[in-house]
Amino acid sequence: AQKVTQAQTEISVVEKEDVTLDCVYETRDTTYYLFWYKQPPSGELVFLIRRNSFDEQNEISGRYSWNFQKSTSSFNFTITASQVVDSAVYFCALSEAQSSGNTPLVFGKGTRLSVIA
Amino acid sequence: DAGITQSPRHKVTETGTPVTLRCHQTENHRYMYWYRQDPGHGLRLIHYSYGVKDTDKGEVSDGYSVSRSKTEDFLLTLESATSSQTSVYFCAINSGFNYGYTFGSGTRLTVV
Numbered sequence: 001a002q003k004v005t006q007a008q009t010e011i012s013v014v015e016k017e018d019v020t021l022d023c024v025y026e027t028r029d030t031t032y033y034l035f036w037y038k039q040p041p042s043g044e045l046v047f048l049i050r051r052n053s054f055d056e057q058n059e060i061s062g063r064y065s066w067n068f069q070k071s072t073s074s075f076n077f078t079i080t081a082s083q084v085v086d087s088a089v090y091f092c093a094l095s096e097a098q099s100s101g102n103t104p105l106v107f108g109k110g111t112r113l114s115v116i117a
Numbered sequence: 118d119a120g121i122t123q124s125p126r127h128k129v130t131e132t133g134t135p136v137t138l139r140c141h142q143t144e145n146h147r148y149m150y151w152y153r154q155d156p157g158h159g160l161r162l163i164h165y166s167y168g169v170k171d172t173d174k175g176e177v178s179d180g181y182s183v184s185r186s187k188t189e190d191f192l193l194t195l196e197s198a199t200s201s202q203t204s205v206y207f208c209a210i211n212s213g214f215n216y217g218y219t220f221g222s223g224t225r226l227t228v229v
Contacts, residue, residue, distance in 0.1 A: 045220040104150050105218055109159040
């Protein structure tokens with residue numbers, strides 16, 4: 001069965017600090033996809049990244065970076081030089097690939113990040 | 118825009134009344150999903166559809182039913198609303214395989 005664990009329920013940092021959000025997943029499939037979504041106070045879900053299980057390269061997008069390690073089943077998300085606008089709930093999610101299409105997303109419980117000016 | 122809309126955006130209803138939430142897409146995607154979001158639980162899958170008239174249950178399907186009579190619409194029905202169904206409901210679409218998922222803006226449902 002699929003499972004995603006985000007052990008950090010809430011994190012609070014001061015602006016310009018770096019912060020890492022942890023995500024650990026469980027799956028028995030060899031082909032799967034990992035996602036991060038951001039939910040700002042306005043409530044919508046904003047897609048940040050999708051990574052497939054065969055691509056372990058780390059990715060950087062501006063102040064955001066992701067570290068995917070299959071050996072530890074982790075897909076951690078780092079925000080460098082955090083800003084107040086980064087305050088949101090962040091969700092990690094997993095989908096397994098099957099011959100008929102991907103399985104529905106399974107979400108972690110989310111990490112609420114507060115960035116204080 | 119992603120071509121997915123949910124209606125209504127907000128609803129207050131009384132315990133015991135039926136409620137139907139609508140998800141409409143213009144993308145012609147095969148897969149559609151209903152999730153509910155509650156504090157401390159993240160998003161949990163209620164039901165999903167993999168084609169017209171093809172649906173399956175998710176993790177928290179009790180008390181909910183769905184219908185998909187055409188590709189673009191996926192309806193979620195609470196036959197007899199209870200206070201435990203007070204939540205924010207999100208619809209999502211996906212074209213399958215290695216594509217991403219797109220979410221609607223959510224419906225905030227309050228059962229009093």
